[in-house]
Amino acid sequence: MDKLLIAGGVPLAGEIAISGAKNAALPLMCAALLTPEPVTLTNVPELNDIATMLKLLAQMGVKVEKVGAGGTAGGEGMALTLDASGLNQPLAPYELVKKMRASVLVLGPLVARYGEARVSLPGGCAIGARPVDQHIKGLAAMGAEIGIEQGYVHARAAKLKGARLFTDMVTVTGTENLMMAACLAAGETVIENAAREPEVVDLAHCLISMGARISGAGTDVIRIQGVERLHGTTHRIMPDRIETGTYLCAAAATGGSVRLTHTSASYLDAVIDKLMDAGCEIALEREAIRLKAPKRATAVSIRTAPYPAFPTDMQAQFMALNCVAEGTATIRETIFENRFMHAVELARLGADIKIDGNMAIVTGKPRLTGATVMATDLRASASLVIAGLAAEGETLVDRIYHLDRGYERMEEKLAALGARIRRVK
Ligand code: EPZ
16 A cells, blocks of 8 residues: 655745646546447546546446656646437446446436436435435436435436426535436526635536537526437546645745645635735736745634635645634534545644544644554545645555545645655555
8 A cells, every 4th residue: 555755844946737627527428328429538637536437437328548658747647538329228337437436427317318317326425424315306306206225316207307406405415416417307407505716617628518408607597408419529627626725724834935826726715814924925827827825824723614715625735824823713514424534644744733523623732743644535635645744754545546536646746846755565
């Protein structure tokens, strides 16, 4: 099992390119199921989750073609062409779904295009139960016959019908699943309480380029007029706003000065605001962000909530920053019920964190000291790397397969910013 060995205490400096967004790429790959024509995606990040999704689609009969070397310095990423004309097995098996919950995103497209889907229930994960009841409720409202059999969601519909849908809570992949299904349904579908995340908008843009009729993406009411069929397209994946925020936090925690290219600040207002409150100087360019950190940041309280509020996927990284900042701050996690597992690991580095339900109270320390820590989930891993970069001495982060799911070549990018970091077997 790979580990990352970090010798901390070096302020990050320099420039790196941000990759394509994992949480945009995953639904976009599933959108290819909606048409028999080829769909080409560019700026695809090379991540384990992308590889898992490719495996899942291939075993359904989707032809997959990878073009170009991924992660080149120019930040162009890899290109993928997906051809679902030979789709012949609408099945998402447990072995793959348990590795990646986003597999549930094949459900809507399969029922809409193929008329049937058997998708394993994802099961819980480290950060929470994460049920898919809203995905099921929405498809049932659109006329799918849907039930749970031996741990699988089994859905059938000769032709989905447009419906007025209201999700009980804001759900990103729930909104994406239902929006994709509605593209080929008969009549109009309205999704109320829809997720407004930029990745939902990126997916809508791609679907529209395939011939879908969608309005309101990015607001909490999305209207979709069903069409007979969708055609192929070429779509460039948006930059990864969470990867961007992660490197901004790493620079802030180490008193560094960095420039991140091939990205945009327009999806990170809440994070940028908090980094400025922490004392960072931030300059926004058309496709780049520059951050200059103070010697020691000021602790800043945050509260996670659906977009455009502070993203839950940046909570762990910001906690690491607060661990070395001046002062005490509170972190309230309102999306997932168990997303503070990085706190006990950060405490091993000397952090002062008190957990009280869904609130963490963090008192910054002038310095942390390196230790061996264990990653538990994707963003917790990033939080431990950030703390290790800021700590004095050596930090060994174990189980970094979590990190490889969502960050492309993290140790190379950090080394390019001057970090003393290497992967050890
Ligand atoms: C997406 O997960 C992201 N993943 C997550 O990123 C992100 O943390 C999350 O949205 C919130 O922003 C992808 O886009 C692939 P939700 P998703 O449905 O869609 C509850 C990362 O680190 N809920 O918006 O699975 C759910 O339990 C990952 O990249 C139901 O109860 O999250 C959670 O408490 C982690 N029933 C809340 O809603 C449902 O049917 C929000 O979940 C659906 C969701």
